Amino acid sequence: MLPKVLNNFFDEMGSISRFGFRFFKEGFVPRYEFREMIRQCYYVGYRSLPLVGLTAFIMGLVITIQSRPTLVEFGAEDWLPKMVSVSLLREITPVITALICAGKIGSGMGAELGSMKVTEQIDAMEVSGTNPFKYLVVTRVFATTLMIPLLAILGDAISLYGAYLGCNIRGVVSWQLYWNQVFETITYGDLIPSVLKTFFFGYAIGVIGCFKGYYSSKGTEGVGQSANSAVVLSSLLIFIIDLLAVQIIDILNLT
Amino acid sequence: METKTDISKQPAVASTEIVISIAGLHKSFGSNKVLRDFCLDVKRGESVAVIGKSGSGKSVLIKCIIGLIDPDSGSINVLGNEVTKLDHIKLDRLRVKVAFLFQSNALYDSMTVRENLEFPLRRHWVNTTKEEVDVLVVEALTNVGLAHTIDMMPSELSGGMRKRVALARTLIMKPEIILYDEPTTGLDPITAREISNLMVDIQKKYNTSSIIISHDLNCVKLTANKIVMLIDGKNYAEGKYEELSKSEDEKVKNFYI
């Protein structure tokens, strides 16, 4: 027999996988909830943009400032834009964007669906001729899966601006030269896998946030717990997906 | 669709037609046997109150009737349909005629009162124009005396007002059957009486049949023709308010203290 903790863990993983699978089963047959889907895309995408933009900018700036001394030591200061842009685009910005969204969107969905659950709003939808899974879950998972890659791409661009500023704090790199160096370095092999994995990040954030809310336990306490564990679990899952993605990209030689 | 037939115009049937018939209903959650061989019949135009201790399975019972919970065994026949055997399209069609007033009102927080009331109309594929919807919404709100709240958010309303709006939302489909889950719990005595009176008015106006879950004896006395006691998962005793109040049975007497 497995210890109880492990048992519960696998139990939950099984339920989450089934929940995530149900998205595909129910999401692609009518009736489609387009209006609600667009509303969710607006919430997820537009509302998170300032936060994602700001963090991406700061990340670009500080990573550049922090990398400079090492490069200076080797006399390779000219390489600063090259090195920083690769690490930003391939790893830092997508992951930071996903983590920020896990915090903002994942917890929001956990709390919102959780309170809908405990106040019987989900039941009320069901008796009003609406499939609550489609109306609430499919639309949200769809929105995060589409919007987080978009946010990550915008974040990529903004973080490169941050890096430009970082390059110019101590040294001088002209606008022209900076972008020439960046675009010389970056290939599709850097960009495409990094964007592809953000789709999985988005899907994970949506599924976990909705799962935690949808199966929230009774009572207001349960709602807080749902929001909290949605953030913890989706953040963890983002790192696991990232780890797997890096291995797969490496094995397939996509770099 | 048949949803648009006006129930108020139907003749008051000499209440022999059975609209809800429950037989041998069993439901357990794990080892917790909640319903054990529960039986109940409701005639057209009749209001049946189901009373029982908290946690005795009253909510589970009426959620089974509307297909929100699947019973383990037993039959539930609503308006000639066997609820447990319906596919989701037929179930949705039945749910147009059977309304449910949730204990926690279940008003959608993110929508205004108007949108809350429009929701079932729009979702049930009822072919109504924008103007018809507006008329229905205003009519339903006027029925509960809250026409002025139409553009407010549920969070701006008091507990009693929220209950009324929820009631208006159940009425908007002109249901034949209304299931009330503890309609007066959590309200002050005066508001509770107002809601009870409203329920009586609705019954008279639309000749609805209803099941009223409650442990508020004042509400039950006002609104119900018949009382059913849900004890130990069974229909333990059944009868009129006065009949049951004279009962010698310990478990029945407990409710009248």
Ligand SMILES: Nc1ncnc2c1ncn2[C@@H]1O[C@H](COP(=O)(O)OP(=O)(O)O)[C@@H](O)[C@H]1O
């Ligand atoms: N979805 C569920 N899962 C497990 N147990 C449940 C569920 N719903 C209700 N129960 C249990 O069924 C019993 C009856 O609940 P309920 O019908 O809500 O009581 P009440 O009569 O107060 O409305 C309770 O013991 C409750 O714990």
Ligand SMILES: [Mg+2]
């Ligand atoms: Mg209850």
